[in-house]
Amino acid sequence: MTISWFQAAILGFFACLCSNSCMAGQAVGNYTIGRPLVGGLVCGIVLGNIPLGIACGVATQLVYIALVTPGGTVAADVRAISYIGIPLAMVAISSRGLNPMGANAANMAKSLATLVGTLGSVLFYAVAFLNLVWQAFGWKDIEKGKLNNLYGVNFGWPWLSHLVFSFLPTMLMTHFGAQAVTALRTALPMDGIPMKTLFTVGAMLPCVGIAILLRQIINKALDFIPFLVGFTLAASLHLNLVAVTVISLLFAVIMYEIEMAKGSDNSGSGAQTAAANDVPVDDDEEEEDI
Amino acid sequence: MENTDTKKLSHKTLSKSFNLWFWGALTCFSQEHMQTFGYLCSMLPVIKELYPNDAKAQKDNIQAYTAFFNTNPMLGSVIVGTTASLEEARANGTGIDGQTINDMRAGLMGPIAGIGDSLIDGTLIPILLGIALGMSRNGSPVGAIFYIVVWDLIAYFGQRFLYFRGYKLGDQAVNFLVGKQGKAVRRAIAIVGGMVVGGVLATWVNVTTSLQLKDSTGKVFLDLQKQLDGIFPGLLTVIVTLFCWWLMAKKHVSAIWTMIILIGVAFVGVVLGVFNPGLKY
Numbered sequence: 184m185t186i187s188w189f190q191a192a193i194l195g196f197f198a199c200l201c202s203n204s205c206m207a208g209q210a211v212g213n214y215t216i217g218r219p220l221v222g223g224l225v226c227g228i229v230l231g232n233i234p235l236g237i238a239c240g241v242a243t244q245l246v247y248i249a250l251v252t253p254g255g256t257v258a259a260d261v262r263a264i265s266y267i268g269i270p271l272a273m274v275a276i277s278s279r280g281l282n283p284m285g286a287n288a289a290n291m292a293k294s295l296a297t298l299v300g301t302l303g304s305v306l307f308y309a310v311a312f313l314n315l316v317w318q319a320f321g322w323k324d325i326e327k328g329k330l331n332n333l334y335g336v337n338f339g340w341p342w343l344s345h346l347v348f349s350f351l352p353t354m355l356m357t358h359f360g361a362q363a364v365t366a367l368r369t370a371l372p373m374d375g376i377p378m379k380t381l382f383t384v385g386a387m388l389p390c391v392g393i394a395i396l397l398r399q400i401i402n403k404a405l406d407f408i409p410f411l412v413g414f415t416l417a418a419s420l421h422l423n424l425v426a427v428t429v430i431s432l433l434f435a436v437i438m439y440e441i442e443m444a445k446g447s448d449n450s451g452s453g454a455q456t457a458a459a460n461d462v463p464v465d466d467d468e469e470e471e472d473i
Numbered sequence: 474m475e476n477t478d479t480k481k482l483s484h485k486t487l488s489k490s491f492n493l494w495f496w497g498a499l500t501c502f503s504q505e506h507m508q509t510f511g512y513l514c515s516m517l518p519v520i521k522e523l524y525p526n527d528a529k530a531q532k533d534n535i536q537a538y539t540a541f542f543n544t545n546p547m548l549g550s551v552i553v554g555t556t557a558s559l560e561e562a563r564a565n566g567t568g569i570d571g572q573t574i575n576d577m578r579a580g581l582m583g584p585i586a587g588i589g590d591s592l593i594d595g596t597l598i599p600i601l602l603g604i605a606l607g608m609s610r611n612g613s614p615v616g617a618i619f620y621i622v623v624w625d626l627i628a629y630f631g632q633r634f635l636y637f638r639g640y641k642l643g644d645q646a647v648n649f650l651v652g653k654q655g656k657a658v659r660r661a662i663a664i665v666g667g668m669v670v671g672g673v674l675a676t677w678v679n680v681t682t683s684l685q686l687k688d689s690t691g692k693v694f695l696d697l698q699k700q701l702d703g704i705f706p707g708l709l710t711v712i713v714t715l716f717c718w719w720l721m722a723k724k725h726v727s728a729i730w731t732m733i734i735l736i737g738v739a740f741v742g743v744v745l746g747v748f749n750p751g752l753k754y
Contacts, residue, residue, distance in 0.1 A: 204502030208495055209546045210628035214598070215621055220605055224617040234612030241609050241616075245677045248599050259728075284612060286679075287750060301729055314503040321501075321510055325539065328532045330517060337501045337514045376743055382750035383739035384732075387713055389678040391731050394717035396670050399595045400663055401722070409664045411711075413671025418707040424603040427672035428665065435661035442657030 184277045184361065186230065186270060191358040193229050194266045197222075198353035199345040202262035204310055206345060213261060219243035219296065222265025230273055235283040239272045240265075242289035243296040245389035248396065262349055263303020267356050268296030274361040290385025297388050299356075306348050313344040409434065480523055480564045482640075487557060489518045491636040494553050495629065498546040507543035512553065519557050523564040534560070537571035544582035545589025550632040552581050554639025562643070588659060596666035598624070603673045680710045682742075683749040 186194075197216060205212030215221055223240015227233035243264060272292035281288040317340035324332040371378050401407060409431070416422045416430060498511035516538050524530035544552065556574055563569045601624055609616030684697040701708045713735075720726040720734065742748035 237612045311503045337510045379743045380740045383748040390714040397718045398722045409667030410671040413668030414675045417672040417675035431665040431668035439661035
């Protein structure tokens, strides 16, 4: 499998749309087009092998099930994962003749996409850095009272940042990278230590993604219990995620009732205690917010 | 205000302001200003309608939004909606000034970011993705399409709802999120988040050891793995995950270094024969 200039250019365009300072809106760009599962579909269509693309997307998505960017710090970059990593993984898997649905193909995809994604965070910072130039234009425009120019600063000029740091790198790396990945087939045999390590790491990488999520959820030792219950429901009882979610809702309702029944003097974990006289009137309405 | 010429923002303007936020919250992102320019653009239609044909007033009032701003853009739309209503109040001379608006924004962006990251990124998206992954397990595009449709509908209409709720209730709109009831909801959602994350891990991740023999076809039949599964199915997966959590949460190792440590663990394990993916051409 090779990647033509035309295919590489389309991948480059999608890389622009989804990158973290995203051209298609945060929800649509970063959270939709940038997710590896969706990237797998796009790459599958572009490279003409949808099942393989989806398989790579599914595998890679696990690592990034929780891609949170607190305060604009990124450990990995979605444009590189989804539109450089996945295409290269597809080339590697098909050139090595692995079964696309097999665990080994999945581990290969995870390792490759994660490696590229981690390196790709350079692109994220490069775009953010170049955007400073357009923002400087913006401050001058405000100074002069040319407020309409702000639309250009926010929606127009950043395309240049992406042309340089999203479109070009993606196009070059997918086009030439595909040739390199194919050439590597002979250099690194499958039963050698480097490839074995690569596949083993691939199987472990999703644990990092889950651990990132846990870091947000877990504040004290007791918080591990819902996590372990959920794990046990799926691992031992083989329930699927919808079933686990439904069961968890039961516990959530109980927790909500207990919290609301407690007096307002519970200091808890030092959360904000503003609006102490906030009367719980419309319960069902709050659920919509989420 | 019983003023005869009370200014009122039109629905069209609010809609435009919301859409500018939805599509542009982060398009001109930099480490220095983050969402500032997205916010500025989003407030432009509001300012222009409140101060038509008065370039000086427009410029003076937009100054409030040149301050640094960064929050979770999904839930953050409630703050944008709230400032639209405060801006309307300011134009009607209720004594609200740019400083008040700025204090409100600055005070809210932290809590909203924390709540939004755990609700949206930590709970809602893993649930949606977990379901979608199951649907795409065999290389079928159905799961990916499911995620695209469901998430974008929730994101667009959810943010729109929050924006207009923020506009309607003004600074009271956020009391729910940071008040007692909001806290109870967050605790409840944390349970859902924890259980779903556990389910995702068990469903999708499977770390196994090969510390035993394998036959000539590369198929591994192993004692240690069986014994571990006898204790608790998926024990090794949980251990590796908790190890990563411990590194990041307790030892403050970054995600990249955690991955590098895993490479080291995997390499040593492969050399010692603890791990073996059992591959051949």
